[in-house]
Amino acid sequence: MLKKGMGLIIVLVVLAVAVSGCFTKGGTNLKVGMVTDAGTIDDKSFNQGTWEGIKRAGEELKVETKYLKPGGTTEADYMKEIGNLYDAGYKFIVCPGFKFETAIYQAQDKYKDAKFVLIDGSPHAGDGKAVVKENTVSIFFAEHESGFMAGIATALQLKEGEVGFIGGMEIPPVQRFNWGFQQGIQYANANLGTNISLKAENVIYQGSFDNVAAGQQLAAQMYDKGVKAIFCAAGGVGVGAINEAKSRAKAGQQVWVIGVDVDQYSEGIYDGNKSVILTSAMKKIAQAAFDMVQAEKDGKFPGGQTLTFDASNNGVGIPDENPNLSEEVQTKTAEVFEKLQSGEIKVSDQRGNLIK
Amino acid sequence: MxxxxxxxxxxxxxxxxxxxxxxxxxxxxxxxNPLQGYYFLIRGGLMSIERVGNTLATATPLIFTGLAVAFAFRTGLFNIGAAGQMLAGGLCATAIGLSFAWPKVILLPTAVLGALIAGALWGFVPGYLKSRFNVHEVVSSIMMNWIAYWTVYYVVPGYFKGPYLETESRKITEAASLKVAWLTKMFSGSYINLGFFLAVLAVIVIAFILNKTTLGYELKAVGFNRHAAEYAGIRSNRNIVISMMISGALAGLGGAAFYIGYASNIQIGVMPSQGFDGIAVSLLGANSPWGVFFAAVFFGLLHSGKGFMNAMTNIPxxxxxxxxxxxxxxxxxxxxxxxxxxxxxxxxxxxx
Structure with missing residues (x-):
């Protein structure tokens, strides 16, 4: 067996030598690559948002695009895919998610002639001390402001009743969504005449971003307890909640989900043209990805910088079109958004005395 | 023969x-074009010394889990719990690595031994339940997977949390890592680590146990026909427990190779896919130790060449x-x- 096996190895090696002859590099055109985080490219969330921005850049700016899906979520898996993109000539690499932080920290040194965009994180060696090199841009979003606007819109539309929150993992970006949402509800109750309650038992972190079945169960429990709308910042878990809401809505029950990251309206469609998505707490990821590619095209890549997308630069907020919100609610929400932009309203990114 | x-x-x-x-x-x-696809697949796995190293590094945990499944198979047991045993081993190795500040020569072997024991323990439970109460090991070892999964979920954020992330442990120190500088340098920055040599050693030891020892003979006899073996005076219950423990220990070592070798920390909420891939590795390797070795290397090549194939072709x-x-x-x-x-x-x- 051993001897035979050696034969196999020799064959493989010979093959490898044989095939390593010709290797042509691509043209001078900018090639933009992306490595996906845990989850699929159509996760209706981070991966999808980033990829849509890159695709748009591909069409409008005539750059070549490609995404790769790592085999796991360790630093080694990420580094391998970054290496694959680099070796294939993709030297502008966008990575969505904080999990890339340590990989980008290494990659920015290892591939000095490549450029990196890290969305929702900043490169560091595993100690939390950010080191953004000249060939890297680190992008953050003000999730709390986005959650706040979703809270305002939800409160205004529902006027009274209970709402809930389902989070994925209990990590800072998800927590900020939650805290912002709670502040939005509080603000609306105090200043806009609504009467919405959010009980501690209805604020739950499921613990993953991919357990669709668990999301469905959690949502079912909350709706059974009389919750009218659930804000889901939970990736695939949120998809489960949306499914539950859809089947209840079809049966005539009035339940809502507030989407996250991207405008999830189309995910909640049932019976032809109705949707269970009340509104969405958006992070304009696609815009951020597109902007970075464009900046590179124009020779203005903001290397070495850490950028924050928040209300003041229109980087977060609810969608422009919300078919499930009344005109009046939309106008009022827009007014609050302006106050947020001008700094008249401040939303805290800390827990303070909020729930979880 | x-x-x-x-x-x-x-x-x-x-x-x-x-x-x-x-x-x-x-x-x-x-x-x-399939030829082009395979061309880039193979190149992706082997075109540079770094990539060869990564292929072997990817194969390392698979060698362990493949061996684990194959070993249990030989005793007529289906150990589907390699993923959980990997987690248990990885968690134990990480915990030891992060808790003590001993020199590498002591700390690393202790961590690896810890992984071995934890994996064996995770294999012992389904083995004992099978021998004592005839609980089917497929069911109980799957359940053990989830126990390990949620144990990691509880222990890592509670005790070994990184300074900035809730979802993974602190980075393992250099002293507790299977990654060593000379090997990384030799393979120009690849993720290959001492785990690979441990895996080769495990293959040799397991081949020896199965083919050259009384224990191996008894285990195989139980695998061929439990009742006949008992009739011949072999205590099959004891052998079932031993087989599951060795199987679990192998998967536990795989956990060490993965979490303190290939990766540098343990993440919560991830069931390692290597546990299940181990079943396929074992089948392809015809349940023989060296067969498992080459099957795992083949799978490692597929997994690590895939990304380059994606990057160079239009295959999504x-x-x-x-x-x-x-x-x-x-x-x-x-x-x-x-x-x-x-x-x-x-x-x-x-x-x-």
Whole structure:
């Protein structure tokens, strides 16, 4: 067996030598690559948002695009895919998610002639001390402001009743969504005449971003307890909640989900043209990805910088079109958004005395 | 005996070729050139010394989990809990690595030993339940997977949390890591680590136990026919527990190779896919230690070459995953091929 096996190895090696002859590099055109985080490219969330921005850049700016899906979520898996993109000539690499932080920290040194965009994180060696090199841009979003606007819109539309929150993992970006949402509800109750309650038992972190079945169960429990709308910042878990809401809505029950990251309206469609998505707490990821590619095209890549997308630069907020919100609610929400932009309203990114 | 090994080898090769053909058909169906696809797949796995290292590093945990499954198979047990045993081993190794500030020569072996013991413990439970209460090991070892999963979920954020992330442990220190500078340098920055040598050692030891010791003989006898073995005076209950413990220990070592070698910390909420891939590795390797070794290296090549194939062709990652899964699927059906082979031989003999 051993001897035979050696034969196999020799064959493989010979093959490898044989095939390593010709290797042509691509043209001078900018090639933009992306490595996906845990989850699929159509996760209706981070991966999808980033990829849509890159695709748009591909069409409008005539750059070549490609995404790769790592085999796991360790630093080694990420580094391998970054290496694959680099070796294939993709030297502008966008990575969505904080999990890339340590990989980008290494990659920015290892591939000095490549450029990196890290969305929702900043490169560091595993100690939390950010080191953004000249060939890297680190992008953050003000999730709390986005959650706040979703809270305002939800409160205004529902006027009274209970709402809930389902989070994925209990990590800072998800927590900020939650805290912002709670502040939005509080603000609306105090200043806009609504009467919405959010009980501690209805604020739950499921613990993953991919357990669709668990999301469905959690949502079912909350709706059974009389919750009218659930804000889901939970990736695939949120998809489960949306499914539950859809089947209840079809049966005539009035339940809502507030989407996250991207405008999830189309995910909640049932019976032809109705949707269970009340509104969405958006992070304009696609815009951020597109902007970075464009900046590179124009020779203005903001290397070495850490950028924050928040209300003041229109980087977060609810969608422009919300078919499930009344005109009046939309106008009022827009007014609050302006106050947020001008700094008249401040939303805290800390827990303070909020729930979880 | 010699003949039999030859046959198994041929069957495994046929299975691989069939798998590659099936993958090629899938590539053609999606409008890609299979030759080009495989060309980049192989290049991706082997075109530089760094990539060779990464291929071996990817294969390392698979060697362990493949061995674990194969070993249990030989005793007639289906250990589907390699993922959980890996987690238990990885968690234990990480915990030891992060808790003590000993020099590397003491700390690293302790961590590896801890992984071995934790994995053995995780294998012991289903083994004991099987021998004592006849609880089917498939059910109990799957349950043990989830116990390990949620234990990690609780322990890591509670006790070994990184300074900035809730979802993973602190980074393992250099002293507790299977990654060593000279090896990384030799393979120009690849993720290969001492785990690979441990895996080779494990293959040799397991081959020895199975083929040259009384214990191995007894274990195999129980695997062939439990009742006959008992009739012959072999205590099958004891052997079942021992087999599951050794199997678990191997998977636990795989956990060490993965979490303190390939990766540098342990993440919560992730069931390692290597645990299940180990089943396919074991099937392709015909449950023999060296067969498992080469099957694991083959899978490592597929997994680590895939990304480069994606990058160089228009094959989307999802299709690439399906292609790899198809190859694995066919590769794991060597039993079917064996039947066809036997029938063919009978037919040829009849024709004479």
């Amino acid at each position: 010699k003949m039999e090994l030859n046959k198994e080898y041929v069957l495994a090769l046929i299975a691989v070729v069939l798998g590659l053909l099936a993958g090629a058909i899938l590539m053609m169906l999606t409008g890609n 990652p999802e299709i690439a995953d399906s292609i790899i899964a198809t190859i694995i699927y066919f590769a794991a059906t060597s039993i079917l091929i064996e039947r066809c082979w036997d029938r063919l031989k009978k037919y040829l003999r009849g024709a004479k």
